Amino acid sequence: MKRNLILILLTLTFTSCFFSDYESEKTQSSTGNFEIYATVNRTDKNADNYADVIIHLYDKKNEKLTELNTGAGDANKWTIGWTELGDTIVLQSSDIGNKAWILQNDQPTEIKMTDELNERAEFLKSIKYE
Template identity: 80%
Template sequence: MKRKLTLILLSLTFTSCFFSNYESELIKSPTGNFEIKATVNRTDKNAEDFAYVIIHLYGKENNKLTELNTGAGDGNKWTIGWTEVGDTIVLQSSDIGNKAWILNQDKPNQIKMTDELNERAEFLYSEKYK
């Protein structure tokens, strides 16, 4: 009986992880001027952002500047972070590939991936999924 109860509780615990919304911690940019966090809507299937990784950008005063739908799906592995220098957001996604956005006038503008940006994306991925 104990064994069955344990299996049921473990199943409920793992299932609840997949049926609740996700919100990452805030990640400060190297310059200290910005912070980002990622969210995923895992519960409202009727919403336009269902299962997409959304990046939220905050300024120095912790004021929300904008949000960005990355197009990355939560069904695959992904991670976000910053370049080591400057204010460039990097996304590594196993379903849509790597993307980067540079911040100009507090707004993200997607830029072409370079070898250096791809290396950073892969490093962030390796750190998250050790």
């Protein structure tokens, strides 16, 4: 009986992880001027952003600048981060491919992916999914 109870509790714990909204830790850019974190709406299927990876951008005063719907879905592997130098956001997505945004006037502007940006995206993926 005790064994069955433990199995039921473990099952409920693991399934609750998949049926709750997701929020990542904040990550600071190399310049220290910005921070980002990602959220995923996993609970409200009627919302326009259901299962979308949303990036939240903050300045160094911790004031929210914008939200960016990346277009990536949560059903596949994904991760976000920064380039090693500068204020460029990098997304690695097994769903839609890699993307990057440079910050201009405190707003993200999508830029063309380069070999260097793709390498950074794959490096970020390797850290998250070791």
